[in-house]
Amino acid sequence: MDETLVKLIAAALERGAKLALATIIETKGSTPRKAGTAMVVWPDGRVAGTIGGGCSEAEVKLRALQALDDGRPARVEVRMLNDAAAEEGMVCGGIMQVFVQVIKTG
Secondary structure: OOHHHHHHHHHHHHOOOOEEEEEEEEEEOOOOOOOOOEEEEOOOOOEEEOOOOHHHHHHHHHHHHHHHHHOOOEEEEEEOOOHHHHHOOOOOOOEEEEEEEEEOOO
16 A cells, blocks of 8 residues: 555544545456555545545545445455447456445544
């Protein structure tokens, strides 16, 4: 994980913030980012970091917001393999597994 993102998370937790951390845990084929890459999502929808952008990142962001609401972690599979992905401009042709967890103090 990027050092800047780690510092951002630490500062947010010191302020008592609640956030979701989405981390790529596995990739197959060609993906925009590799395992260990992460992004942070706040309850108001702000994001820091990136797991690749586009509709795949939007899908993970929605799941992160849901995790912030229900408190449950999730594993999200992002498939960039079919014609629909190509129509959205995703040319990678791989699969990412992303783990989403809620982080908060107390």
